[in-house]
Amino acid sequence: xxxxxxxxxxxxxxxxxxxxxxxxxxxxxxxxxxxxxxxxxxxxxxxxxxxxxxxxxxxxxxxxxxxxxxxxxxxxxxxxxxxxxxxxxxxxxxxxxxxxxxxxxxxxxxxxxxxxxxxxxxxxxxxxxxxxxxxxxxxxxxxxxxxxxxxxxxxxxxxxxxxxxxxxxxxxxxxxxxxxxxxxxxxxxxxxxxxxxxxxxxxxxxxxxxxxxxxxxxxxxxxxxxxxxxxxxxxxxxxxxxxxxxxxxxxxxxxxxxxxxxxxxxxxxxxxxxxxxxxxxxxxxxxxxxxxxxxxxxxxxxxxxxxxxxxxxxxxxxx
Amino acid sequence: xxxxxxxxxxxxxxxxxxxxxxxxxxxxxxxxxxxxxxxxxxxxxxxxxxxxxxxxxxxxxxxxxxxxxxxxxxxxxxxxxxxxxxxxxxxxxxxxxxxxxxxxxxxxxxxxxxxxxxxxxxxxxxxxxxxxxxxxxxxxxxxxxxxxxxxxxxxxxxxxxxxxxxxxxxxxxxxxxxxxxxxxxxxxxxxxxxxxxxxxxxxxxxxxxxxxxxxxxxxxxxxxxxxxxxxxxxxxxxxxxxxxxxxxxxxxxxxxxxxxxxxxxxxxxxxxxxxxxxxxxxxxxxxxxxxxxxxxxxxxxxxxxxxxxxxxxxxxxxxxxxxxxxxxxxxxxxxxxxxxxxxxxxxxxxxxxxxxxxxxxxxxxxxxxxxxxxxxxxxxxxxxxxxxxxxxxxxxxxxxxxxxxxxxxxxxxxxxxxxxxxxxxxxxxxxxxxxxxxxxxx
Numbered sequence: 001x002x003x004x005x006x007x008x009x010x011x012x013x014x015x016x017x018x019x020x021x022x023x024x025x026x027x028x029x030x031x032x033x034x035x036x037x038x039x040x041x042x043x044x045x046x047x048x049x050x051x052x053x054x055x056x057x058x059x060x061x062x063x064x065x066x067x068x069x070x071x072x073x074x075x076x077x078x079x080x081x082x083x084x085x086x087x088x089x090x091x092x093x094x095x096x097x098x099x100x101x102x103x104x105x106x107x108x109x110x111x112x113x114x115x116x117x118x119x120x121x122x123x124x125x126x127x128x129x130x131x132x133x134x135x136x137x138x139x140x141x142x143x144x145x146x147x148x149x150x151x152x153x154x155x156x157x158x159x160x161x162x163x164x165x166x167x168x169x170x171x172x173x174x175x176x177x178x179x180x181x182x183x184x185x186x187x188x189x190x191x192x193x194x195x196x197x198x199x200x201x202x203x204x205x206x207x208x209x210x211x212x213x214x215x216x217x218x219x220x221x222x223x224x225x226x227x228x229x230x231x232x233x234x235x236x237x238x239x240x241x242x243x244x245x246x247x248x249x250x251x252x253x254x255x256x257x258x259x260x261x262x263x264x265x266x267x268x269x270x271x272x273x274x275x276x277x278x279x280x281x282x283x284x285x286x287x288x289x290x291x292x293x294x295x296x297x298x299x300x301x302x303x304x305x306x307x308x309x310x311x312x313x314x315x316x317x318x319x
Numbered sequence: 320x321x322x323x324x325x326x327x328x329x330x331x332x333x334x335x336x337x338x339x340x341x342x343x344x345x346x347x348x349x350x351x352x353x354x355x356x357x358x359x360x361x362x363x364x365x366x367x368x369x370x371x372x373x374x375x376x377x378x379x380x381x382x383x384x385x386x387x388x389x390x391x392x393x394x395x396x397x398x399x400x401x402x403x404x405x406x407x408x409x410x411x412x413x414x415x416x417x418x419x420x421x422x423x424x425x426x427x428x429x430x431x432x433x434x435x436x437x438x439x440x441x442x443x444x445x446x447x448x449x450x451x452x453x454x455x456x457x458x459x460x461x462x463x464x465x466x467x468x469x470x471x472x473x474x475x476x477x478x479x480x481x482x483x484x485x486x487x488x489x490x491x492x493x494x495x496x497x498x499x500x501x502x503x504x505x506x507x508x509x510x511x512x513x514x515x516x517x518x519x520x521x522x523x524x525x526x527x528x529x530x531x532x533x534x535x536x537x538x539x540x541x542x543x544x545x546x547x548x549x550x551x552x553x554x555x556x557x558x559x560x561x562x563x564x565x566x567x568x569x570x571x572x573x574x575x576x577x578x579x580x581x582x583x584x585x586x587x588x589x590x591x592x593x594x595x596x597x598x599x600x601x602x603x604x605x606x607x608x609x610x611x612x613x614x615x616x617x618x619x620x621x622x623x624x625x626x627x628x629x630x631x632x633x634x635x636x637x638x639x640x641x642x643x644x645x646x647x648x649x650x651x652x653x654x655x656x657x658x659x660x661x662x663x664x665x666x667x668x669x670x671x672x673x674x675x676x677x678x679x680x681x682x683x684x685x686x687x688x689x690x691x692x693x694x695x696x697x698x699x700x701x702x703x704x705x706x707x708x709x710x711x712x713x714x715x716x717x718x719x720x721x722x723x724x725x726x727x728x729x730x731x732x733x734x735x736x737x738x739x740x741x742x743x744x745x746x747x748x749x750x751x752x753x754x755x756x757x758x759x760x761x
Contacts, residue, residue, distance in 0.1 A: 063760060064406050065431045073761065077757075077761040083720075083724070083750075083753055084750045084753060146587060169735060172735050174731065260727055260730050261727070261730040261731065261734045262730050278719055284760075
């Protein structure tokens with residue numbers, strides 16, 4: 001490959017330690033940045049900018065009309081004396097939701113994925129059928145679930161009545177409303193999470209199962225000592241995303257219960273939304289967003305720290 | 320290495336070209352439509368359904384005919400995002416010259432100083448200009464003694480009832496009962512219970528009435544002699560008032576004691592509606608009549624005032640405010656338009672033809688064209704009577720904030736029967752007062 005005169009000059013000057021000024025359009029980096037600039041601008045303008053703005057706003061009292069710096073007062077009020085204790089109420093509701101919906105959802109998705117990993121006839125059809133519910137828009141499925149939870153005409157109470165149980169008024173009773181939302185969240189077990197599990201399962205090489213069965217391992221031992229360890233990176237991934245996603249639950253509460261009855265389903269993000277766009281307390285809402293960010297950060301760090309104990313990567317040495 | 324050679328010569332034009340296109344696009348986007356004919360354009364923002372939009376367009380074109388030097392640019396924003404849009408436009412100083420503001424949040428925004436005080440403009444009108452307006456409608460637009468909004472789409476709560484069901488049950492007509500002064504709470508409950516029908520298996524297939532939500536049920540509390548807040552609306556006192564507690568209990572009894580009103584579960588997903596003939600009487604705003612007129616074909620219906628009580632026969636009234644932007648460059652033209660929108664001609668269109676509101680003009684209330692009705696509801700005088708009995712809602716500038724507290728505390732009473740009015744209202748009062756005593760904005 002021939003070196004042009006220009007490039008030879010550039011090389012010479014480099015060797016001589018001189019920094020010759022390369023025209024802007026000749027620098028590969030310029031073209032690199034130019035081509036990623038749509039994303040970069042989008043990130044700066046629509047993500048990083050608003051994030052920093054909201055951090056600043058969280059130290060202000062802001063109702064869209066007047067902005068006053070109030071220091072950490074938003075955080076103080078939220079943590080110690082929020083009206084009606086709704087901050088802690090919404091955080092508790094959300095924590096309970098995460099506590100139940102994430103493990104149930106992960107287990108459910110894993111089970112479905114294992115079923116759909118069998119070599120049976122028409123498996124593609126089953127995979128499609130199980131994936132279908134996640135294609136229904138969130139608001140539409142919330143409306144369907146309103147019917148499922150209907151105390152008299154609902155599918156759930158009809159099923160319960162067949163086994164002699166008089167079902168509650170799921171969405172209107174403060175005792176059962178939150179459970180209803182958790183049950184509804186299981187609607188998503190056949191979705192993206194299941195697909196990722198399925199991909200993970202298919203990545204486990206048959207030789208491992210063969211070897212373990214030669215060593216006398218039954219189905220349970222194979223699951224416990226082959227499938228689970230080999231799948232642990234996938235479980236880890238789904239767990240991290242699952243916790244983040246569940247903490248941000250909004251649509252089902254917004255559409256089905258509006259946070260009621262008696263704040264039993266007032267989720268953290270729903271309360272944040274109300275502060276921002278109903279009460280126009282944008283400073284307080286920003287503070288809530290940053291508190292949630294810190295909570296999620298802590299959870300994610302804990303998971304990453306614990307990962308070394310239970311996540312196995314193929315081919316990686318364990319100490 | 321060929322590419323490198325080409326880069327400097329051929330591609331150098333590309334960024335410059337991109338930049339030029341970008342700048343052109345911005346310049347194009349910024350260009351404003353001028354007014355070559357010398358007319359002044361004022362912008363007017365409102366919300367409403369297509370039928371509402373059609374009437375507003377009609378009013379606008381009538382206005383333009385009479386004021387050839389003014390053009391009105393009407394734009395509708397969906398009701399669900401109207402408040403967000405309005406607040407953003409006001410805060411960014413891009414709000415239109417004239418806009419409609421719902422009374423639910425008018426007190427919260429008027430304090431910010433975005434609205435033009437109307438008194439100086441009214442001072443230039445002939446003396447007695449305001450005398451033609453219903454006083455309570457004007458009161459809604461006042462803040463600290465000054466007028467900042469002219470009431471539009473003014474309306475009252477009333478009872479819509481299915482005449483066929485009343486006739487079949489052999490019950491006296493509520494409208495006639497009211498004329499005789501006998502349309503009391505007891506008469507209302509009696510009718511509601513007799514109009515609740517079960518099928519052979521014991522399931523209810525027709526309900527007598529509905530339970531209105533707060534603040535629509537305020538008249539029940541007032542007519543029992545109770546009230547919600549102290550006069551300057553800094554504290555809620557409903558739970559300390561046995562008459563108010565009794566009134567709220569009576570409302571809950573419709574659902575849990577007499578079973579003559581559907582529970583939220585019963586009425587979920589429109590299982591029971593007035594339009595389907597499965598509810599005999601519903602509480603509703605005057606504004607619901609065009610919808611019922613369009614959708615009800617299979618039975619006769621009309622309107623009656625809300626039931627009275629031992630302490631009075633109040634009804635709930637509420638309107639929207641038509642406000643002028645304090646920053647408008649065309650305050651005179653904007654005022655001309657506001658004046659026309661709330662004037663007799665426009666009110667005859669809005670209240671007479673569409674019959675979704677009550678005229679705020681006394682002259683329109685007496686107008687034969689308004690009083691005659693060739694389509695239901697025929698009892699046009701109920702609109703007027705309801706306004707005559709009208710009382711303003713306890714909407715203050717922190718209403719949006721405390722109403723959620725009030726609702727969530729009373730859900731245990733109205734949604735599931737797990738408490739009584741005394742306990743629920745004590746809870747509600749505690750939460751609302753904690754909110755109101757907390758510092759504003761936090």
